[in-house]
Amino acid sequence: xxxxxxxxxxxxxxxxxxxxxxxxxxxxxxxxxxxxxxxxxxxxxxxxxxxxxxxxxxxxxxxxxxxxxxxxxxxxxxxxxxxxxxxxxxxxxxxxxxxxxxxxxxxxxxxxxx
Numbered sequence: 001x002x003x004x005x006x007x008x009x010x011x012x013x014x015x016x017x018x019x020x021x022x023x024x025x026x027x028x029x030x031x032x033x034x035x036x037x038x039x040x041x042x043x044x045x046x047x048x049x050x051x052x053x054x055x056x057x058x059x060x061x062x063x064x065x066x067x068x069x070x071x072x073x074x075x076x077x078x079x080x081x082x083x084x085x086x087x088x089x090x091x092x093x094x095x096x097x098x099x100x101x102x103x104x105x106x107x108x109x110x111x112x113x114x
Contacts, residue, residue: 028090028099035101037084042070045080047088047101055099057088062103075103 035047035055045057059070067073073080088101 028093031090032087032106033090033101035086035088037080037082037086039082040070040080045070047086049099053099055088055090055101056097057086057101057103061091061101064104 033049035049035057037045038048038054039046043059045059045062047055047057049055059067062070062073062075070080075084075086078084086103087106088103089106090099091102092100094100
């Protein structure tokens with residue numbers, strides 16, 4: 001048991017961090033980005049985007065159709081593999097899971113297409 005432990009709370013720091021994070025989310029949502037596959041696991045594809053940031057694509061966001069086995073999924077006629085380039089849409093950014101991307105409805109994009 002920890003005794004005499006005092007938590008110091010700094011509301012300015014927390015607000016500032018959250019405020020900047022929310023601005024980043026607002027600017028990035030629904031944007032198209034180019035991502036390079038760096039790892040594939042049964043439930044998720046891990047990618048690297050623009051400035052060496054990491055992101056991921058959940059198996060349910062690969063296609064509008066059911067994907068039973070991620071290792072059998074084909075993107076532009078080719079099975080996913082490390083080093084492959086993908087065009088994905090940013091669907092979410094959160095502090096817990098990071099940048100979440102989707103390959104679904106990539107043609108249905110709001111905002112700028114880059």
